[in-house]
Amino acid sequence: MGTKLTVAVVGPKGLVGREILELLAQRQLPVGSIRLLGTHRTAGAEVEIAGRAGKIALLTPQSFDGVELAFFAAGPNVAGEHAPRAASAGAAVIDVSSRFRLDGEVPLVVPEVNVAKLDDWRERGIVACPSPTAVALAVVLAPLAVQAGLRRVVVSTYQGVASAGRRAVGALSRETVDLLGARGVRRRRRFARRIAFNCVPQVGALEPGGSTTHELLAVEELRRLLDLPGLSVSMTAVRVPVFFGSAFSVNVETESPLAAAAAAAILREAPGILLHDDAGGSYPTPAEVAGSDATHVGRIRDDASADPPGLALWIALDNVRKGAALTAVQIAEVLARDHL
Ligand SMILES: NC(=O)c1ccc[n+]([C@@H]2O[C@H](COP(=O)([O-])OP(=O)(O)OC[C@H]3O[C@@H](n4cnc5c(N)ncnc54)[C@H](OP(=O)(O)O)[C@@H]3O)[C@@H](O)[C@H]2O)c1
Known part of the structure; x- marks a missing residue:
């Protein structure tokens, strides 16, 4: 070209x-x-x-x-x-x-x-x-899959309203102002429930079986991106009263043992990832990563509740930008x- x-x-x-x-x-x-x-x-x-x-x-x-x-x-x-x-x-x-x-x-x-x-x-x-959900998870899980294989992934995502578009950003702003002014929410809702000062465990439409369209689609996208059609994934997506950025709490069970320190070393070298692991306890939040190109990862720790032990970690990214x-x-x- x-x-x-x-x-x-x-x-x-x-x-x-x-x-x-x-x-x-x-x-x-x-x-x-x-x-x-x-x-x-x-x-x-x-x-x-x-x-x-x-x-x-x-x-x-x-x-x-x-x-x-x-x-x-x-x-x-x-x-x-x-x-x-x-x-x-x-x-x-x-x-x-x-x-x-x-x-x-x-x-x-x-x-x-x-x-x-x-x-x-x-x-x-x-x-x-x-979707930004699949982008964030794939960027972080792909290098872990190469090193240790993936057996099961459990995700809770906390999604800012920008992932629902320009009018959703306006809706959160108006609801917030209305409630702070003690007027109640006066306009038609854009989300399944009031979003200001609330958390709504429904992103997309509820499907038979109880999952939402967003959860079902994001899981399939993740499997496609990782080329792991049989990967076991459980996901709950929650809309939160945040404007830009989304976050993900992720538990990972790998095929071969992978300790938190080894996972951090892999992710430090992986493309597109910014690791927050300094001794002062830093971690990324949606508000702090808004405008950033990277997929941010922090709070990597061993999850002894899995058998064999797995990993727990936290991801944040700007859903409009990198997402x-x-x-x-x-x-x-x-x-x-x-x-x-
Ligand atoms: N927001 C995110 O974080 C995010 C992340 C990943 C993917 N996406 C996807 O990206 C797409 C856009 O999302 P968004 O957040 O940018 O939404 P948005 O802020 O609501 O903007 C949608 C845009 O689409 C335009 N549009 C709608 N119907 C059209 C038509 N018939 N012809 C031409 N333009 C038309 C609108 O034009 P007007 O301005 O003229 O109304 C508007 O500019 C959606 O499919 C969304 O799912 C969004």
């Missing part, structure tokens, strides 16, 4: 779309022009890209003529309708929605974990990014370098 790419960003006013634009301005992807594609609500509006104003156009079936790389950050319905069109028009499509994550013909990729899967991108012309936008841009960088 010698020339600069013509790039499209679908959903440039959304949380992930805006973060992708910021990363395109900051990183080294060879971008020529950027086409911004939105809805009737935002078409005509301006977005700042690297200090310059760009105008949003209405997304139509013809929007991708001449586009070489298309980021889709507008949800599964838009991706289902327009991503195949963009691919047919010749664009390499990177979709951050759930639409293609379990599609066997579409590679599901986190560059730190399974970059070789990008060799298959031409089959449909589309690459899927996993979606950065992973998408890293995929684009590999495609641009090796495939386009």
